[in-house]
Amino acid sequence: MPVGTQGSVKGVSPRELHELSSQIVLGNTYHLFVRPGLDVIKHFGGLHGFMNWDGPLLTDSGGYQIFSLAKLRKITEEGVEFQNHIDGARAFISPEIAMEIQMLLGSDIAMALDECVPYPCEYDYAARSAEMTTRWAKRCKQWKNDNAQRSTPNAQRPTEQPSNYQPAIDPLLFGIVQGATFEDLRKKSAQAIVDMDFDGYAIGGVSVGEPEEEMMRAVEWAELFLPEKKPRYAMGLGTPPQLLELIARGMDMFDCVLPTRLARNGTAFTAAGTVNLKNAEFILDTNPIEENCACDACREFSRGYIRHLIKAEEILGLRLITLHNLHFYLNLMKQARTEIERGTFAQFRKAFVAEYKTRDALIVD
Amino acid sequence: MPVGTQGSVKGVSPRELHELSSQIVLGNTYHLFVRPGLDVIKHFGGLHGFMNWDGPLLTDSGGYQIFSLAKLRKITEEGVEFQNHIDGARAFISPEIAMEIQMLLGSDIAMALDECVPYPCEYDYAARSAEMTTRWAKRCKQWKNDNAQRSTPNAQRPTEQPSNYQPAIDPLLFGIVQGATFEDLRKKSAQAIVDMDFDGYAIGGVSVGEPEEEMMRAVEWAELFLPEKKPRYAMGLGTPPQLLELIARGMDMFDCVLPTRLARNGTAFTAAGTVNLKNAEFILDTNPIEENCACDACREFSRGYIRHLIKAEEILGLRLITLHNLHFYLNLMKQARTEIERGTFAQFRKAFVAEYKTRDALIVD
Numbered sequence: 001m002p003v004g005t006q007g008s009v010k011g012v013s014p015r016e017l018h019e020l021s022s023q024i025v026l027g028n029t030y031h032l033f034v035r036p037g038l039d040v041i042k043h044f045g046g047l048h049g050f051m052n053w054d055g056p057l058l059t060d061s062g063g064y065q066i067f068s069l070a071k072l073r074k075i076t077e078e079g080v081e082f083q084n085h086i087d088g089a090r091a092f093i094s095p096e097i098a099m100e101i102q103m104l105l106g107s108d109i110a111m112a113l114d115e116c117v118p119y120p121c122e123y124d125y126a127a128r129s130a131e132m133t134t135r136w137a138k139r140c141k142q143w144k145n146d147n148a149q150r151s152t153p154n155a156q157r158p159t160e161q162p163s164n165y166q167p168a169i170d171p172l173l174f175g176i177v178q179g180a181t182f183e184d185l186r187k188k189s190a191q192a193i194v195d196m197d198f199d200g201y202a203i204g205g206v207s208v209g210e211p212e213e214e215m216m217r218a219v220e221w222a223e224l225f226l227p228e229k230k231p232r233y234a235m236g237l238g239t240p241p242q243l244l245e246l247i248a249r250g251m252d253m254f255d256c257v258l259p260t261r262l263a264r265n266g267t268a269f270t271a272a273g274t275v276n277l278k279n280a281e282f283i284l285d286t287n288p289i290e291e292n293c294a295c296d297a298c299r300e301f302s303r304g305y306i307r308h309l310i311k312a313e314e315i316l317g318l319r320l321i322t323l324h325n326l327h328f329y330l331n332l333m334k335q336a337r338t339e340i341e342r343g344t345f346a347q348f349r350k351a352f353v354a355e356y357k358t359r360d361a362l363i364v365d
Numbered sequence: 366m367p368v369g370t371q372g373s374v375k376g377v378s379p380r381e382l383h384e385l386s387s388q389i390v391l392g393n394t395y396h397l398f399v400r401p402g403l404d405v406i407k408h409f410g411g412l413h414g415f416m417n418w419d420g421p422l423l424t425d426s427g428g429y430q431i432f433s434l435a436k437l438r439k440i441t442e443e444g445v446e447f448q449n450h451i452d453g454a455r456a457f458i459s460p461e462i463a464m465e466i467q468m469l470l471g472s473d474i475a476m477a478l479d480e481c482v483p484y485p486c487e488y489d490y491a492a493r494s495a496e497m498t499t500r501w502a503k504r505c506k507q508w509k510n511d512n513a514q515r516s517t518p519n520a521q522r523p524t525e526q527p528s529n530y531q532p533a534i535d536p537l538l539f540g541i542v543q544g545a546t547f548e549d550l551r552k553k554s555a556q557a558i559v560d561m562d563f564d565g566y567a568i569g570g571v572s573v574g575e576p577e578e579e580m581m582r583a584v585e586w587a588e589l590f591l592p593e594k595k596p597r598y599a600m601g602l603g604t605p606p607q608l609l610e611l612i613a614r615g616m617d618m619f620d621c622v623l624p625t626r627l628a629r630n631g632t633a634f635t636a637a638g639t640v641n642l643k644n645a646e647f648i649l650d651t652n653p654i655e656e657n658c659a660c661d662a663c664r665e666f667s668r669g670y671i672r673h674l675i676k677a678e679e680i681l682g683l684r685l686i687t688l689h690n691l692h693f694y695l696n697l698m699k700q701a702r703t704e705i706e707r708g709t710f711a712q713f714r715k716a717f718v719a720e721y722k723t724r725d726a727l728i729v730d
Contacts, residue, residue, distance in 0.1 A: 006673075006674075006677040006679055007670070007673060007674070007677075007679075008674055008677075008679045008680075008681045008682075010679065010680060010681075011680045011681065013679070013684070014665070014683075015661075015665075035673070035676065035677055036648065036669075036673040036676070036677075040648060040649060040669065040673070043649045043651075043669070044651065044667065044669060044670070050667075050669075050670050050673075051670060052666055118690065119566045195577075211470065270666070283405060284405060286408075296380075298377070300380075300417050301417055302409065302415075303407065303415070304401075304408075304409060304415075305372070305409070305415050305416060306430050308371075308372060308400070308401040308405070309371075309372070309373055311400065311401070312372075312373075312400055312401075314369040314371055314372075314373045314375065315373075315375060315376045315680060315683070315684070316373045316375075316376065316377070316378060317373075318680070319378070319680070319684075320378075322709060
């Protein structure tokens with residue numbers, strides 16, 4: 001899922017997202033709550049209409065950003081009081097409010113409010129936090145049972161566009177497994193969340209600074225408890241090899257800012273690892289970012305030209321790398337689906353990871 | 366002509382330029398000379414191939430930027446010695462070198478090297494300078510006669526694209542009228558330049574800080590001498606009403622950075638004047654930037670959303686305003702051509718200027 005933090009996947013238009021065959025976009029509740037504010041998005045009939053995205057939207061609960069960006073947090077059983085990082089205004093969010101906001105945004109997949117603890121984290125705090133996350137999940141589920149439909153329709157674009165997308169009247173709700181890096185906590189959390197019967201399951205509290213092996217173990221512990229027939233979403237991940245490793249561990253969905261964030265620094269993803277196009281070696285390079293890549297940037301522009309654009313701080317440079325990087329990620333996921341259907345995923349993963357890592361160690365910036 | 370200062374019309378892709386029906390793009394010789402440098406562009410087979418623009422390119426001579434951006438200039442009859450504004454490297458440009466560079470870039474319309482004097486300017490200096498510009502124009506013309514074809518073909522895109530554009534083997538060369546704000550100097554310069562029989566004629570040294578009436582007079586004085594059957598190009602202009610006023614005075618071609626530059630500040634052009642979309646009045650505005658505008662930004666996005674993007678410093682915001690502004694300018698020129706053909710240009714110009722200026726005085730930022 002490309003990440004549309006502030007109501008826009010950075011540098012990319014909705015038309016380009018469709019051309020990239022992006023099936024879904026993630027919207028960040030906290031960022032939109034702070035700016036432009038919920039009254040504005042409500043006025044525009046929800047986030048789909050506001051940003052003109054006529055495909056599915058997953059919204060996070062806002063919890064992760066409250067814990068990583070906001071100031072002066074006060075966490076109680078009831079919810080979290082905080083000051084936002086833009087103008088310092090005080091606000092309060094509870095599981096019920098997080099649900100209400102996501103329904104107002106017009107979410108197609110809403111996430112339960114959780115507490116995402118930092119790494120490293122004391123066992124006792126992690127245990128108490130995971131238990132509270134479970135109680136918060138129960139309250140989210142209860143709120144949804146009591147308020148079956150979302151509060152705003154998806155409408156009010158300036159002009160109409162043909163689209164196959166029909167907004168869900170009754171959006172999905174995913175529960176989130178926490179438990180930090182502790183086996184018993186991860187298992188207990190997974191069991192408790194699954195017992196509540198959500199529409200899908202996410203693994204949170206990963207990729208927060210822990211070593212990769214710890215992350216993989218946290219996913220493996222939780223995964224054992226997740227029902228096979230429901231989507232599993234590993235949150236906030238990751239590098240291309242990490243995604244394949246997590247697919248091998250049963251994960252189905254990911255959101256990741258790397259394709260858009262690294263593009264703004266001149267870094268492009270390729271099957272042979274990342275390349276930083278600012279490097280002088282690309283000055284006279286007439287090849288595309290990646291040989292045989294089908295994205296618009298690779299079909300039409302050279303590494304040398306894109307390097308010039310990045311060095312000259314021309315916006316087209318980061319646009320082209322962003323397009324390529326999103327294509328790379330979305331295409332990798334498409335290829336993974338194909339390989340799974342063919343029964344050849346294990347070989348594909350092994351070969352990709354080996355090729356990617358060798359080169360990446362030499363070239364990464 | 367949209368301005369592609371550093372090998373890119375800021376924020377816009379070549380595909381978007383075609384969708385905007387942009388007939389030609391201007392490239393800035395000085396900027397490209399400084400970065401990425403001529404060796405790089407030569408390696409890519411010229412500017413068309415480098416930036417993947419398969420339409421006509423007009424290049425300036427580099428003179429204007431040497432006189433406005435470069436440091437430690439030393440002007441002699443032979444040419445100009447200067448230090449560039451990026452890394453301070455010393456360089457020398459003469460009429461012959463300016464021609465050579467433009468041929469290397471693959472220009473379809475090259476400009477003679479001129480000295481653009483500042484405003485205000487002493488009569489004696491303006492007189493000596495205009496005479497030197499005339500001698501430099503003669504040298505440019507001579508160089509072109511001696512070196513009929515340009516030095517690089519337009520080729521070497523990473524992949525081939527279908528296009529109707531065929532690069533000119535023998536590009537056009539335009540002479541430039543100078544003479545500051547002095548009637549006799551403008552007339553003398555125009556007569557001397559026209560006597561050399563260029564492919565087209567530009568009026569330079571306008572829009573350099575002088576009052577609008579002075580600018581209009583400078584154009585009128587020169588215009589009397591320009592042959593009717595050859596294109597006339599008013600350089601570095603202007604606001605939408607200025608363009609119509611200049612068309613009324615016989616001008617055919619313009620280059621202007623306002624559509625792209627003001628977009629980056631949140632300012633959009635409309636028939637009723639400019640609007641700054643940062644203004645709070647647009648927070649809940651579900652209308653497009655301009656009612657009935659056919660551009661992609663207006664067909665798909667609201668003022669309220671674009672305002673949010675600009676406030677949140679999202680790149681898509683300036684992309685959308687840039688698209689609208691370029692469409693506005695290109696469409697205004699298209700409409701002017703139609704009105705001229707219909708014989709109704711005078712009424713059109715009068716009505717447009719009246720409507721634009723009234724509102725603009727109230728709203729401009």
